[in-house]
Amino acid sequence: MPAKQVLIVEDERPIREMIAFGLKRAGFEVREAEDCRSARAALADTRPDLVLVDWMLPDMSGLELTRALKRDRETRELPVIMLTARAEEGDKVAGLEGGADDYVTKPFSPRELLARINAVLRRSTPTGGDELIEFEGLVLDQGSHRVTVGPRTVGLGPTEYRMLEFFMTHPERVYTRDQLLDRIWGGNVYVEERTIDVHIRRLRKALEEFGYDRFVQTVRGSGYRFSARTV
Amino acid sequence: MPAKQVLIVEDERPIREMIAFGLKRAGFEVREAEDCRSARAALADTRPDLVLVDWMLPDMSGLELTRALKRDRETRELPVIMLTARAEEGDKVAGLEGGADDYVTKPFSPRELLARINAVLRRSTPTGGDELIEFEGLVLDQGSHRVTVGPRTVGLGPTEYRMLEFFMTHPERVYTRDQLLDRIWGGNVYVEERTIDVHIRRLRKALEEFGYDRFVQTVRGSGYRFSARTV
DNA sequence: CCAGCTTGTCACGAATCTGCAACACAGTAC
DNA sequence: GTACTGTGTTGCAGATTCGTGACAAGCTGG
Known part of the structure; x- marks a missing residue:
């Protein structure tokens, strides 16, 4: 069975690399992007099984990216987990209402992140579309x-x-x-x-x-x- | 669309009633239980669309209830959200690994709870009419x-x-x-x-x-x- | 407590796949 | 043509992978 591929969209390089490291260790294939532009590029040529999106991104807020992903028919089914440093309730709600399947509040531990990723992947429907x-x-x-x-x-x-x-x-x-x-x-x-x-x-x-x-x-x-x- | 029914399993009456009040206002039908025993009784004669389970319960931990629900084929598909006062990571992980579909950390606001309930309900498989x-x-x-x-x-x-x-x-x-x-x-x-x-x-x-x-x-x-x- | 059913493991044989080596054949350089 | 390199083809032994029956432990309802 092929390894699950995760796309990480996060502008702060240390955090991104730490996450990538953890996921790779857990057997995931990892693709990285530092802003929405490169995220779109990455989505154009590969089809990840899950996307991790940081709330704060330089060019466009992660929330908007998430909304955009959920609006597009191609990516609607793609599970999205939001990473956010803000613990305020308003944002949490916005994250979920924007269509994210889950979100994780920084700081988080690799274990928690993994548990959530697995939970989301488990319930994500296998692409009903034709391959x-x-x-x-x-x-x-x-x-x-x-x-x-x-x-x-x-x-x-x-x-x-x-x-x-x-x-x-x-x-x-x-x-x-x-x-x-x-x-x-x-x-x-x-x-x-x-x-x-x-x-x-x-x-x-x-x-x-x-x-x-x-x-x-x-x-x-x-x-x-x-x-x-x-x- | 008929009102969604939510079962609240929470031993502290004030909290339970506050939640119930908030959910009813949001258009949910609410059923309450104060421990696992009464939760089981409630599940026996109604079939809620979602269960809110408090982590700490007098007779059995909420985690165990969740596990039990997920083990039983009758209730396996029933979405469960855990309520927990403990914010420690270990518990979060245990909650998700126990099979809960999501969890909310106390204290939480009604808005956040609602958002999560809606998120979980949204992804729970809508039984497409004909079975x-x-x-x-x-x-x-x-x-x-x-x-x-x-x-x-x-x-x-x-x-x-x-x-x-x-x-x-x-x-x-x-x-x-x-x-x-x-x-x-x-x-x-x-x-x-x-x-x-x-x-x-x-x-x-x-x-x-x-x-x-x-x-x-x-x-x-x-x-x-x-x-x-x-x- | 027993009887009956269900479930997870194991062990063994059967079916199939895999990689290699050996030989046959084709293409190229001289 | 001859020598040499690269590719096609085949058979086979060892390795994987599956199918299957047996069995013990767990659970349930008397």
């Missing part, structure tokens, strides 16, 4: 881990699935065996590079009967590439 | 906690029912054993992951005689999935 990627009829569903062509299902083993998932989310680009090992197997395993070839072969074989093996292309001397362009 | 879910003849009734196929009833134990309920409300998606434990058992229990397998087996066995065991699918290396698509 489909398609290339000319070849459909990969990241939610159900299924690859289909029309009504039929492509039979893939776990590694083949992960491989195809990686390829379909990173098409049109050559990856060396080394890079593939890194991205698909995860950084710290020692596996022969040639093993990639074997799995490529297995993937191709599975796709063959549907005519999609041509998408998995060899770039001699470099590595492999996934592309719908048969060149 | 029947069906997949190709397999009918699950969330109201009566029964599963039927035509005129016949599928014999399920409590855990199997909860499991099937979760699956049928979250179909077409792979869940790791970890996630299933979290969502079906409730976050804070330590149970072996392989126990899932055993319950899957029991669930399949129960569905087998009706031919629906094929809906419970293994995704090797990842977890399990419920899907009406057999392919």
Whole structure:
């Protein structure tokens, strides 16, 4: 199961880094932003599972960011936890009414933060939306881990699935065996590079009967590439 | 929309009445209890939409009441907010880990309490009217906690029912054993992951005689999935 | 207190996957 | 053509992962 990704939006670097450190230790993947602008940038290319927003931010108040997130259909379901130094009631209420799913008052301990993050994540609904990627009829569903062509299902083993998932989310680009090992197997395993070839072969074989093996292309001397362009 | 009903469990009468007054003014229907015993009595004949539990109660700690509520499948979904005078972190964490959906630290203002109640109610799943879910003849009734196929009833134990309920409300998606434990058992229990397998087996066995065991699918290396698509 | 049901663990075998090595084949440089 | 490098293919043994029956402990309602 993939690690949950948390986006931290906090302008004070020491605090941000401390939080990031704690979350990483707890097994989260962490993305950092120091203001709303960079937060939006981060949201544009990754899709975190939860956002931690500081109340006070240089360009726009965290509350406004939260409101904006909750207003946008794309991010409406994204859980938000607000960090606030102000303990005054008025703000607490505003935070919750702004749509934050929870808030934590500074100073807080890592344990408390973690407990709240887990509580919020636990109740957050898994994206009901589709997670489909398609290339000319070849459909990969990241939610159900299924690859289909029309009504039929492509039979893939776990590694083949992960491989195809990686390829379909990173098409049109050559990856060396080394890079593939890194991205698909995860950084710290020692596996022969040639093993990639074997799995490529297995993937191709599975796709063959549907005519999609041509998408998995060899770039001699470099590595492999996934592309719908048969060149 | 009918008025939401809130059960207040608090032994100190002045506080209890103040809260009750504030909630009634805000349009809630209020039920009061001064200890766990009377809380249980109240729960037996009404079904509130939310419970406010004081941390310190004469007969049993509020935390234990919360735990008990979250353990019982009847009341598992019932949102709980804890009231606590202790602001120490350890307790906060214990409160959340005990399964409370939120907590409020005394002293609090009616406005803050209201905001939190609304926040919790907002995210508590609105039972979408009809309580029947069906997949190709397999009918699950969330109201009566029964599963039927035509005129016949599928014999399920409590855990199997909860499991099937979760699956049928979250179909077409792979869940790791970890996630299933979290969502079906409730976050804070330590149970072996392989126990899932055993319950899957029991669930399949129960569905087998009706031919629906094929809906419970293994995704090797990842977890399990419920899907009406057999392919 | 007992009987019956439910639940969490374990152990074992079955099914499947994985990585490697070995060999076959293709492309390239000379 | 020959030598050499890079890739395709295959079989297999070891490692994982799952399915399954058995069992003890806990709980519930007599």
